[in-house]
Amino acid sequence: MNWNNCIERHNTHSVKWSFSDEEIIPMCIADMDFQVSEAITEAMKEKAKHGIYGYTTFSERYFHAIQMWWERRHGLEVKREWIAFSPGIIPGMNILLGLLTEPGDSVIVQDPVYYPFYSTVENNGCTILKNTLTYENGHYEMDFEDLESKAADPKTKVLILCSPHNPVGRVWTKRELGQVAEICLKHGVWIISDEMHGDLVYEGAVHHPLFSIQKDLQQNSILCAAPSKTFNIAGLQTSIMMIPNKELKEKYEQKLLNLGMSRPNAFGVEGTIAAYEQGEPWLDELLMYLEGNRQFTVNYLQENIPSVKAVIPEATHLIWLDCSELGMEHEELFEFFLVEAKIKFDEGYKFGPGGGKFVRMNIACPRERLEMALQRMDEAVLRKRVEDRAQISSANGGKC
Secondary structure, three states: OOOOOOOOOOOOOOOOOOOOOOOOOOOOOOOOOOOHHHHHHHHHHHHHHHHHOOOOOOOHHHHHHHHHHHHHHHOOOOOHHEEEOOOOHHHHHHHHHHHHOOOOEEEEEOOOOOOHHHHHHOOOOEEEEEOOOOOEEEEEOOOHHHHHHHHHHOOEEOOOOOOOOOHHHHHHHHHHHHHHHHHHHHHOOEEEOOOOOOOOEEEOOOOOOOOOOOHHHHHHHHEEEEOOHOOOOHHOOOEEEEEEHHHHHHHHHHHHHHHHOOOOOOHHHHHHHHHHHHHHHHHHHHHHHHHHHHHHHHHHHHHHOOOOOEEEOOOEEEEEEEHHHHOHHHHHHHHHHHHHHOOOOOOHHHOOOHHHEEEEEEOOOOOHHHHHHHHHHHHHHHHHHHHHHHHHHHHHHOOO
């Protein structure tokens, strides 16, 4: 696989590359600028050659591929009867929250966090309770005292756990997940665990599926997963909801049927099978390349733009950038990079109030493109520094 191949994505109906200004480098939206595994491409070709794309269902091979993947990569035994379909994790969460809550109930999120969580809670008429992560010396931790306090409220029904965490890149330890499990079991709070990025973990960290922490928790939780981020096939819209609680799974699948969302994309089933059966060598190569991009980014910022600090991720192909020393926040910070550097990042403030001085950067691209983006950042920050000094000098009558 040639990871350095800069593939043209303009005019391909790509959300990420849909800007009218083609000078802009999109370092946003969590999809990758890499071609997928050849095994997936061949599976798509075979399906296309068949020439019939009618209503599609699931085969035992599909379920077996999912089960074997989670056993091989994460040591988790997934029972066939747990596995349910969703066209995406957020649609699945919306349905689950509708089943687990009533309007007026509360749902805990651990911000700054993937911003569609907020609208998912609000769509169901629920109140968002923010168990804000603590940030110190470039590192994020859970605030368990606050989590306990919010879970103890009788109106609190669900915690949405992001594991690994997007955008801060934490891989939660067994101890941390054990504390979460203990608190939620004690207060009867359901956990919806988004483990979308669980395969994209860097050396030195280990992803622990929520279900592996405590068996008692399985009847009180849902694990959300997908091959989407792992294999860059989000457009195939095939996600997995693991629901061990039989009653909840039946209600979930009935709601999915009522909404007309129970049938998968014809290509999505083939892509999932190919990814989980044959995509492992491609993924192992990808992780090595991403490791290089991560280190390149961290080193470049430290050496050239020390006023922008990377929160070094333990997982995901995203880096949360602390820009607080630039003296900008919210829309101003986002617009600065967009206009002055011609780079589009994900706006940090969308992830929660604590993200106002941050942006999220996607490093899943060829090294050449990453280096170009960093150089543009460097030049824009340097120009700003010169302009700021000139303004200070002018305000002081020409004296620095």
